[in-house]
Amino acid sequence: MGGGDAGTAATRWPLVGRDDELALAAEALAKHRSVVLTGPAGVGKTRLAHELVDRTTVAGTRTEWISATEAAAQVPLGAAAHLVPSAAIAHGRDATLRGIVAAFERERERGPVLLGVDDAHLLDDASAALVHLLATTGAASLVATVRSGEPTPDAIVSLWKDGHADLIALQSLARHEVEELVCSVLAGPIEGTLLQLLWESSKGNALYLHELVQHGLESGALRAEQGLWRSDGGIQPGDRLQRLIELRMGSLAEEERLALEYVAVGQPLPVSCLRAIHPVSVIDRLEQRGLLASQRSQQTSTVQIGLGHPLFGEVLFAAMTPSRHDDIRLRLADALEPLSTGNPADQFRVVLWRADAGDRSRPEQLRAAARRAWTLWAAPVAERLARAALASGPDLEAGYLLAEAISDQGRSREALTVWEELEGVDGPDRARAAAAMGHSSQLQYHFGRPAEAEAVLRRAEARVTDPEALRLLHGALAMFGATSGKHQSPESVTSDAPSAALAAAIESATRGQFDVAEKTVTQALATSDAWGDQFPTVALLLRLVMTWARAMAGRVHEAELEAEREYATAIAERLDYPRVTWCLIRGYVCLLRGLPRDASVALREGIVVTGDDDRGWIRPMHAYMAMTAALEGDLETAERHDQLMAGFNRSLDGVFGVDVRRAHAWVLVARGETTSALHELEAAAAEAASKGQAAFEGFALHDIARLGRAADVVERLAALAELVDGELVDAFAAHARTLADDDAGGLERVSSHFSRIGLDLFAAEASAEAARAHRNDGRKASAYAALDRSRQLAQHCQSARTPALAWANQPDELTGREREVAELAASGLSSRDIASRLDIAIRTVDNLLGRVYVKLAVSGRQELVELLDRAHRRE
Numbered sequence: 121m122g123g124g125d126a127g128t129a130a131t132r133w134p135l136v137g138r139d140d141e142l143a144l145a146a147e148a149l150a151k152h153r154s155v156v157l158t159g160p161a162g163v164g165k166t167r168l169a170h171e172l173v174d175r176t177t178v179a180g181t182r183t184e185w186i187s188a189t190e191a192a193a194q195v196p197l198g199a200a201a202h203l204v205p206s207a208a209i210a211h212g213r214d215a216t217l218r219g220i221v222a223a224f225e226r227e228r229e230r231g232p233v234l235l236g237v238d239d240a241h242l243l244d245d246a247s248a249a250l251v252h253l254l255a256t257t258g259a260a261s262l263v264a265t266v267r268s269g270e271p272t273p274d275a276i277v278s279l280w281k282d283g284h285a286d287l288i289a290l291q292s293l294a295r296h297e298v299e300e301l302v303c304s305v306l307a308g309p310i311e312g313t314l315l316q317l318l319w320e321s322s323k324g325n326a327l328y329l330h331e332l333v334q335h336g337l338e339s340g341a342l343r344a345e346q347g348l349w350r351s352d353g354g355i356q357p358g359d360r361l362q363r364l365i366e367l368r369m370g371s372l373a374e375e376e377r378l379a380l381e382y383v384a385v386g387q388p389l390p391v392s393c394l395r396a397i398h399p400v401s402v403i404d405r406l407e408q409r410g411l412l413a414s415q416r417s418q419q420t421s422t423v424q425i426g427l428g429h430p431l432f433g434e435v436l437f438a439a440m441t442p443s444r445h446d447d448i449r450l451r452l453a454d455a456l457e458p459l460s461t462g463n464p465a466d467q468f469r470v471v472l473w474r475a476d477a478g479d480r481s482r483p484e485q486l487r488a489a490a491r492r493a494w495t496l497w498a499a500p501v502a503e504r505l506a507r508a509a510l511a512s513g514p515d516l517e518a519g520y521l522l523a524e525a526i527s528d529q530g531r532s533r534e535a536l537t538v539w540e541e542l543e544g545v546d547g548p549d550r551a552r553a554a555a556a557m558g559h560s561s562q563l564q565y566h567f568g569r570p571a572e573a574e575a576v577l578r579r580a581e582a583r584v585t586d587p588e589a590l591r592l593l594h595g596a597l598a599m600f601g602a603t604s605g606k607h608q609s610p611e612s613v614t615s616d617a618p619s620a621a622l623a624a625a626i627e628s629a630t631r632g633q634f635d636v637a638e639k640t641v642t643q644a645l646a647t648s649d650a651w652g653d654q655f656p657t658v659a660l661l662l663r664l665v666m667t668w669a670r671a672m673a674g675r676v677h678e679a680e681l682e683a684e685r686e687y688a689t690a691i692a693e694r695l696d697y698p699r700v701t702w703c704l705i706r707g708y709v710c711l712l713r714g715l716p717r718d719a720s721v722a723l724r725e726g727i728v729v730t731g732d733d734d735r736g737w738i739r740p741m742h743a744y745m746a747m748t749a750a751l752e753g754d755l756e757t758a759e760r761h762d763q764l765m766a767g768f769n770r771s772l773d774g775v776f777g778v779d780v781r782r783a784h785a786w787v788l789v790a791r792g793e794t795t796s797a798l799h800e801l802e803a804a805a806a807e808a809a810s811k812g813q814a815a816f817e818g819f820a821l822h823d824i825a826r827l828g829r830a831a832d833v834v835e836r837l838a839a840l841a842e843l844v845d846g847e848l849v850d851a852f853a854a855h856a857r858t859l860a861d862d863d864a865g866g867l868e869r870v871s872s873h874f875s876r877i878g879l880d881l882f883a884a885e886a887s888a889e890a891a892r893a894h895r896n897d898g899r900k901a902s903a904y905a906a907l908d909r910s911r912q913l914a915q916h917c918q919s920a921r922t923p924a925l926a927w928a929n930q931p932d933e934l935t936g937r938e939r940e941v942a943e944l945a946a947s948g949l950s951s952r953d954i955a956s957r958l959d960i961a962i963r964t965v966d967n968l969l970g971r972v973y974v975k976l977a978v979s980g981r982q983e984l985v986e987l988l989d990r991a992h993r994r995e
Contacts, residue, residue: 714881
């Protein structure tokens with residue numbers, strides 16, 4: 121996917137979100153009625169009118185267009201001059217109109233006549249009368265566009281008022297329609313923040329959206345990265361769009377422009393604040409023109425006012441000097457400050473406006489505002505405020521906030537320098553503990569230096585005496601142990617600090633004690649009012665662990681809804697780090713459900729947004745990407761991500777290390793090296809067992825069962841089912857048991873169980889295996905029904921391919937080794953290559969292939985390739 125291709129495609133925008141309107145209009149025209157399309161400027165009336173005319177034009181249809189303009193409206197019949205017959209010229213208006221109508225009637229005798237009128241509200245009276253006559257006499261069917269809210273000639277209005285035409289109102293595109301349209305134009309998915317930006321900036325206006333995307337492509341602000349379209353610096357309106365917005369805003373008196381500038385800088389503003397600066401008459405006039413819009417805040421019940429469209433602000437900012445901007449900030453601060461009592465959000469804005477205008481006189485307020493900004497994940501704002509607070513001198517808390525804000529923007533080494541300098545700054549014990557936690561987390565998760573991280577915490581421990589500060593430090597140590605995989609029981613985490621609760625929740629989840637994990641998270645979050653401002657990352661990760669635990673417990677639909685909701689919040693509020701974490705969980709849940717394409721989009725977004733700011737998340741994201749690509753049969757991509765994950769930070773391997781090994785195993789499966797994959801899965805299960813991670817062990821053992829070795833893992837999975845909460849490992853154990861017993865009925869019940877909890881891929885595999893079991897027992901009808909169900913389930917799995925599905929139609933008498941050799945031979949490998957991969961003799965390979973040919977009734981490799989290719993295509 122390249123920017124050049126998308127740039128070309130962007131000139132040919134498809135019609136999206138207009139199916140209902142098209143159907144209504146087409147139905148009216150089929151009955152020889154006329155249609156008037158109405159809506160605000162840029163909503164897509166003209167595009168729809170042309171599409172409608174093109175679709176309804178049949179052979180022999182005469183099509184004419186009238187394009188009304190303000191200039192043509194100054195001349196009678198100016199817009200319709202090209203329709204005036206030469207014989208009708210100079211015979212007066214009425215005669216001219218009759219002559220044009222007569223000409224259309226003669227044309228109608230030879231076939232249908234269709235007249236398109238663009239911007240009919242701009243028609244002069246004579247042209248409007250002509251259009252009215254043509255429609256009401258039936259001389260032509262009419263497709264006209266009218267801009268809503270604009271003065272329109274009575275002759276045009278009477279078309280729909282008197283029932284001669286159907287009036288169809290067009291609304292702005294919905295968010296999902298904006299996504300569909302842009303993805304179609306760019307020929308690929310777009311990352312969430314870019315979609316949100318385009319949606320908010322355009323407000324669903326198709327013309328504005330077109331101009332934003334077109335300018336983004338032309339300027340290079342839009343680019344494809346990892347197959348995902350994104351923009352780092354946002355999308356700015358180009359010259360064409362700015363001119364359109366200026367036309368939409370119209371001429372402005374000086375006092376009107378000033379009022380709009382104040383709102384652009386401070387929106388949303390309480391109306392009372394704006395009225396303290398500008399006359400009420402000016403504000404009312406701007407609202408009536410649609411340049412300002414007010415609504416009542418649900419949180420405060422006050423009336424808030426903002427610009428009528430987000431792009432108005434871009435035009436206003438472009439003409440505003442820095443000194444003018446600062447003056448507005450200070451005047452807004454003076455006006456809002458006396459109104460902000462009891463409203464932390466408004467108090468924060470007052471401090472921010474003063475700081476951005478250069479006022480550094482209130483360091484305590486600056487420090488408090490910096491904390492609020494950091495808590496809200498607004499790292500650039502937090503950095504500005506913390507630096508302003510530090511202008512008065514060294515301060516441990518302000519320095520801590522500065523380091524956190526810098527770190528959150530991916531500048532890890534710069535942040536580390538600030539952390540190191542803070543060790544020499546005096547301050548309260550709790551601030552010392554918080555700074556040590558931030559410093560050690562930087563070393564642990566960004567740089568993978570656990571010994572140094574622990575040393576930072578130990579040095580702080582030796583310097584503080586406050587019990588709360590000590591609990592914070594001990595909680596951080598517990599957290600490091602949980603994420604690095606050091607064996608510790610949840611009960612051994614004695615600190616009641618938020619990070620200790622997070623460590624205990626992680627330990628419980630990995631052990632399969634999902635109910636305990638959820639209870640721990642719920643209790644911790646219930647107290648977050650007391651600590652959330654100080655540790656927002658802990659609050660985020662607690663919610664993340666609860667969703668992850670619910671997915672592993674088999675509450676997949678619930679986990680999916682939570683992940684989508686949290687991701688949408690992160691997108692709407694521009695929270696990049698939370699977005700990365702929820703991208704990982706979204707990808708994990710999609711992968712669990714057997715939706716590799718959806719998983720790939722979520723994971724790619726997480727990888728792209730993370731960039732160089734690796735806090736341990738990139739390695740598992742590459743692992744899940746490798747597993748996703750392997751499921752899709754894309755071996756090249758699977759191997760690339762398999763290699764990439766080896767080069768990234770391993771600080772979260774205590775949580776994701778087993779899945780990293782599972783991902784490598786599935787890449788081996790995609791290569792056709794099933795035996796090697798099974799060895800890797802056995803090692804993954806052993807690693808999980810050694811750490812007491814029963815949940816992870818269950819997933820690895822289930823993979824072994826899916827690859828044909830169910831009998832080897834039945835007993836252990838049954839034992840794990842007694843230890844692990846929830847439905848999922850129970851279902852894994854039942855799947856392995858029925859596979860080992862070749863129990864067709866049991867496999868069908870397992871399939872239904874998997875399907876009920878949202879795991880269609882596992883369900884499709886179980887039905888395919890049930891089909892083989894039925895076939896082995898000679899129950900052909902039952903086998904056919906089970907196979908049909910498997911295919912239906914697989915259709916929901918976005919072309920996922922697994923050995924169980926690929927072999928669904930093949931005789932079951934092939935052994936696992938025979939299947940492996942057959943797949944490798946069908947991929948084009950020679951007997952020597954197969955022997956080398958599987959570490960067996962060439963003669964053994966040839967003997968195995970001979971048995972395969974006999975069992976499958978094929979004469980050699982070519983027929984084997986054709987047979988397996990047909991099976992893969994069916995799945």
